[in-house]
Amino acid sequence: MKRLSVHDLKPEDRLRLTFDGGFDQRAALERELGPFLQALEQHADGWMPDIVNGKRQRKYSRASFWKALEERRDENTTGLGLYRTTWPALDMSLSLWFPPLPPKLGIFINVKPLSFFAEAERCHRFVEMVRAWASRYPVTHAKAHSADDTELAGSPNFGRDDETEYRDGFDKVYEVFWLNVFGSKLVETVGRERMLSTPAHRVEELPNGSVLLVTWPTVADFASKEARLAQARAHVHLRPDLDFDTVLRTLHERSATLAPVEPRFHPDLAPLLSRVVDRAASHERQHRIAELNMWRPPDPEEWLPADSALSPDVENLERALRQYSLYAEHLVALLHSEVPSVLKATPESLTDADFYFWREEFPKSRLREAIDGHAVPAIGAYLGEVLVRNLGGRWIPRQKLEEAQVLVGNRIWFPFVRARHYMRSRQTLLDYSLTQLFHVAERNRG
Secondary structure, X not given: OOOXXXXXXXXXXXXXXXXXXXXXXXXXXXXXXXXXXXXXXHHOOOOOOOEEEOOOEEEOOHHHHHHHHHHOXXXXXXXXXXXXXXXXXXXXXXXXXXXXXXOEEEEEEXXXXXXXXXXXXXXXXXXXXXXXXXXXXXXXXXXXXXXXXXXXXXXXXXXXXXXXHHHHOOOOOOOOOOEEEEOHHHHHHHOHHHHHOOOOOEEEEOOOOOEEEEOOOOOOOOOOHHHHHHHHHHHHHHOOOOOHHHHHHHHXXXXXXXXXXXXXXXXXXXXXXXXXXXXXXXXXXXXXXXXXXXXXXXXXXXXEEHHHOOOOOOOOHHHXXXXXXXXXXXXXXXXXXXXXXXXXXXXXXXXXXXXXXXXXXXXXXXXXXXXXXXXXXXXXXXXXXXXXXXXXXXEEOOOOHHHOEEEEOOEEEOHHHHHHHHOOOOOHHHHOOHHXXXXXXXXOOO
């Protein structure tokens, strides 16, 4: 069974639930967690896990669930993962703490994509599941919301350092999300009457004194003007010290940050930049697209008119050409497992190499001596070989690598100079990409 990871799908938002609560550490686990499984199995509409992961992966069943908890148990904790093999993707975990640690039951859910929860009935069933858990287990705080918007809200730290967040938790209403469960302690801090009078889609006092609050019928449209208005009203009601206009403006700013942006990348680099964008965190993706829409690489400067070509100054032309070929083979040896296309020496392989070096932050993650002594010659020679093989170019060898040229049409190109510029930083991998130089050379070869 191959589980479908949330990372396997295209970059987009997801529904995220965090549930921080407790449980009876003295009770048998099968009895104590039976209600947890019952609510999950009853209400996980279309996203029910079919894989349980303990020390190994098994098909979901009650028996495999108990087995995974047993094999992952250590002196003070246990936990497991729950996943799916088909769309929508699920990343879910359960964790338990035992004495002498304080009782803790933690539930974490990611369901991707968020658009899966566009229907009111499916959202209602999700709320009913959380309601059942919060009624059965003493909850400190629980929330379900857009993962991207949760990140923009600064959760869970909300501007605090990690130590303070760990110590205090959700000790006041820092934010109101789509679905919220406020523990009894926080309810008393805010005021039970105020909490229960919150203007929202659903407000319900649970048997253990906690309060369930849902701002809007559906979570997928959390960023709509109407849903943001409801979110702001609930937040300011619970935090009368806040200014309504400021809260609402902040929510609209977050919606604007997440609003889809149509890619309009430089045509030479569109395939590369699309992959760069796909590496951005989902909540930063649209901003990154807008940023790269505006960005234009500098025109390649590593060329001269053909009539300015330097004559070969090497004693043996064939030996010089073999040396360039050997340098290029060094790059193939370095990249072939991660970038198989380098074996073909095509324009596409240049884009694949550009992305690999950018993803690995190569200029920063390797020693400068190794970059200058080995990577730059290998990259320059490989770029030159691609120009020769695909554009009918011709090497003009020189004793100094940086003077070596490739004649393409009415221009000569200096691939080793390009490689040196390229390997300065992560940004220069884009500014001086191998891909762009090839396309400019291609357009000017006639």
